[in-house]
């Protein structure tokens with residue numbers, strides 16, 4: 354019998370990405386959005402974009418810590434879906450919010466540092482999305498990995514953009530800052546794990562732990 358070509362992880366990723374978009378369109382068409390529908394759409398697409406971006410960054414630690422290699426094969430899909438939502442987010446801002454009035458739009462972005470940060474993050478995402486395909490991986494060789502490490506810069510920029518668009522106080526954790534701070538904490542952990550001595554210690558710890566699992570012991 355022919356093997357089913359998709360893994361549960363692959364199915365889960367595609368279901369999440371497309372169902373969120375379908376729900377968004379359904380809510381928009383059926384008038385099921387908040388009192389400020391454009392803001393609602395901006396916020397929801399922005400949150401899906403950052404979530405998918407963080408999930409794409411989770412793939413390497415999952416492989417490093419648990420020797421689970423499948424997520425490495427799913428990084429591209431997660432990254433491209435993050436880019437898809439970021440693009441929809443920016444299109445909603447430019448079209449629905451500003452009616453493609455470019456000079457007004459550019460003025461607005463320049464005047465608001467949080468939008469400048471979002472713009473930088475989006476601009477940096479473009480080359481990553483374009484070069485995410487195998488042909489570019491081959492063409493760029495070692496530089497491909499270097500280029501794609503920009504995602505570790507993009508993620509904190511997006512957290513800053515998120516945090517900045519929320520009212521509240523970071524130090525007293527008042528207002529709506531908790532969610533963006535959680536994303537920030539997760540990204541900080543990913544970055545810390547990449548520091549070579551910490552990574553080495555974690556790999557040796559996880560290797561010892563995995564060896565204790567039933568069926569893995571060589572004793």
Ligand code: HEM
Pocket residue numbers: 392395396397398399400402403406435439442443446462468471472473474475478511514515518
């Ligand atoms: C040109 C680039 C961008 C522009 C002009 C832009 C615009 C905006 C605006 C206007 C808001 C505030 C919505 C509101 O609460 O009133 C916002 C929030 C947000 N944006 Fe962006 N954005 C950009 C890039 C990005 C990128 C690249 C990402 C993620 C990959 C992103 C993720 C978010 C998130 C997570 C929020 C907060 C959502 C929430 O309040 O729950 N943005 N953006």
